[in-house]
Amino acid sequence: MTPASEAPPAAASPGGAVARLAGGVMLLRGWRRLGASFLAGSFGALAMPPFGFLPALAVSLAVAIWLVDGTAGSRSTRPARLWPCALIGWAWGFGYLFAGLWWLGSAFLVEADVFLWALPLGVLGLPAALGLFYAAGFAVAGLLWVRGPGRIAGLAFGVAGAEWVRGHVFTGFPWNTLGMAVGQNLWLMQSASLVGLYGLTVLAILVCAAPATLATGSHPRSRFGPSAAAAIVLAAMALYGAERVDPEADPVVVGVRLRLVQPNLPQDAKFRPENRQDIVDRYVELTRRPPEDGGAAPTHILWPESAFPFLIQRDPAAMAQVGAGLAPGQHLITGAARAEEPLPGERLRYFNAIMAIEPGGRIVDSYDKVHLVPFGEYLPAPLDAALRALGLRQFVAVPGGFSAGTLAGQRILDVPGLPPVAATICYEAIFPGAILPAGAAGADRPPGLILNVTNDAWFGDTPGPRQHLAQARLRAVEEGLPLVRDANTGISAVIDAHGRVVAQLPIEQEAVLDADLPVRILGGTLYGRVGDWPFAAMLAACLAGALRARRLA
Known part of the structure; x- marks a missing residue:
């Protein structure tokens, strides 16, 4: 007989089409099992921006x-189920990321004569490779798997850990x-001020x-x-969010008026x-x-990221x-x-930067991007020489690619007339806990805003810029700071410290x-102070809940 802790859930218990569906899913094997997992992951992507259909993730995870329940055969042990659990997780993650990131293919069409051959690597290869993280998460969950609610805790431990x-x-x-x-709804997203994106993931x-x-x-x-507990959690998150978001608009910084220029350059x-x-x-006309x-x-x-097709600091005119x-x-x-300027024997180094310029054209401060995009802004060191020998290069046509700014240089940008600025370029803004330099939140001059300049023109009018x-x-x-975001083709926006969109421009519009x-929120947020603890x-x-369920099973 199968030990109780490894017995499959009671899929055959009487009660409705959903129970019959669950039983049928558990019986799937081989390619049918992987195909169902891929389709489930793909459907779950509808929970992401711009759709935000939360029930899609519920169906997907169910x-x-x-499918994992179906691996608990009478002759299976937990170690023997690691491989099928990992395959299910990989197929699920592959489908989820393929459906959510297909728009990356647009970047390969900008210079199709150079990069079209690599389009399958971006659209299929990247999701397939990233699916390995979900494979690991499902495998860990498989080690903890028991019938009943305990397997929900095990899945959250494995997959949320893999996401981190x-x-x-x-x-x-x-x-x-x-x-x-849950990070798109105004009320539900407020919990990120306590636990951050990865806490929201759990x-x-x-x-x-x-x-x-x-x-x-x-x-x-x-x-x-x-399900009752899940409803209570969602209700508690919504109540906390409703309480945190004041019906009145946040006050504004006296003496500051921003102009975001969106030139919509192809x-x-x-x-x-x-x-x-x-x-x-064009920039000067829009500015004036x-x-x-x-x-x-x-x-x-x-002005947005990489505003000029030349080095403006070296062009006095x-x-x-x-x-x-x-x-x-x-x-x-x-x-x-x-x-x-390079040292003797070194090549010229290029940086993706933000510059603060005063009337007359003098640069008063600058920031160099620290977190570069692999293959977009540089070729990873282990592959650099080999890929260049084949005539390949990164997307941004800079000789040798961009160099990263040093972590010591990841600092506050000082702009006359503005509160201290936490500067980010492009996708640096998607990394939770990495927006501010260490200790900035409690400094004598804490930042007053997050600035994000970006160029999403690579991806056109797709879900990419909206995500x-x-x-x-x-x-x-998370940080309790307003966000000012200027994008070449959009979406440019001003967002307050509670996540409310104060103003924004439509995508692909010159304006x-x-x-x-x-x-900013005085005193900051819990997440801003303690990070991912x-x-x-x-x-x-x-983990404790899953282990307890195993002992009681």
């Missing part, structure tokens, strides 16, 4: 749980982490996986209890040197437009034109590539956005 690892190893890629399923898995027991529970308590024309003068003229609402003139102008386009007292904050905005928005809630700067405690609680 099917995944039933995905966000950190090999430079990290936390795009569409499962916690974003909650999202526990809540969305709970309905799986409705079809497989053998006792009313084990069948309905998890990516295939943006980096052509022959367009340099037209591009500078009178306010449409007849309000106060902007004090600070923002262009710098003079930019400086002349600023009114007295105005300051420009712009993305721009910059070069650093990017949603993830950057969650950083505002300027004038807005006030909301204030609450997440670690939640993981420990899930």
Whole structure:
């Protein structure tokens, strides 16, 4: 006989089409099992921005749980089930990331003559490789698997832990982490101020996986209890969020008026040197437009990432034109590539930077991007020489690729007239806990805003720019800081410290956005002070719950 702790859930218990469906899913084997897992993961991607359909993740995780339940055959032991659990997890993660990241293929079409051959590697290869993290998470969950609600805790421990690892190893890629399923709703996202994105991931898995027991529970308590608990958790999160978000708009910083310039430059024309003068003229014209609402003139102008197809710091004429386009007292904050003079025997080093420029064209401060995009901005060192020998290069056509700024240089950007600025470029804004330099939250001059300049033109009018905005928005809630985001083709926005969108521009539209700067939350947030320690405690609680269920089974 099979030990009780390894007996499959009671799929054949009477009661409805869902129970019969669960039983059928558990009987799947081989390619049918992997195909069902892939489709379940793909459906779960509907919970991510811009769709935000939370029930999709519940259906997706329920099917995944039933598939793992089906590995508990009478002749199986837990170690023997590791491989099928890992395969189920890999197929689920592959489907989830394929459906959520297909838009990456747009970047390969910008210079199709150079990169089209690699499109399958980005659209299929990357999700397949990242699926290995979910394979590991499901394998860990398989070691803890028992019938009843305990397997929900085991799944949350394994998969949430794998999501944290995905966000950190090999430079990290936390795009569409499962916690974003509850990180889009204004009230539900407020819990990120306590536990961060990875804490939301634990909650999202526990809540969305709970309905799986409705079809497989053998006792009313084990069948309905998890869903009731999930409903209570969601209600508590919503109540906390409603209490935290004041109906009144956040106050604004006195004496600051922002202008976000969204030039909507096509990516295939943006980096052509022959367009340099037209591009500078376009930026200056947008900068000097009178306010449409007849309000106060902007004090600070923002231009997006890599605004110029040349090194403006080495072009005195262009710098003079930019400086002349600023009114007295105005300051420009712009993305721009910059070069650093090499030491003898070294090559010229290029950085993806943010520069603060005053009238007259003098650079008053700058920030170099620390967290570069592998294969987009540089080729990883182990592959660099080999790939270049084959004539390959990174997407950004900079000789040798960009160099990363040093961690010591990851600091606050000082711009006259603004509170201290926590600067981020492009996807640096998707990394929870990495927005502020160490100790910045408790410094004598804590940051007053998060600045994110980006160029999402690579991805066109797809879910990509919308996902990017949603993830950057969650950083505002985690840190208790307003977010100012300027994007070449959109979506440019000003977001307050509670995650409310104060103003934004539509995607793929040339426009300027004038807005006030909301204030930061005094005292910051729990997450801003302690980071991922609450997440670690939640993981420990899930592990303890799963182990307790094993002992009682």
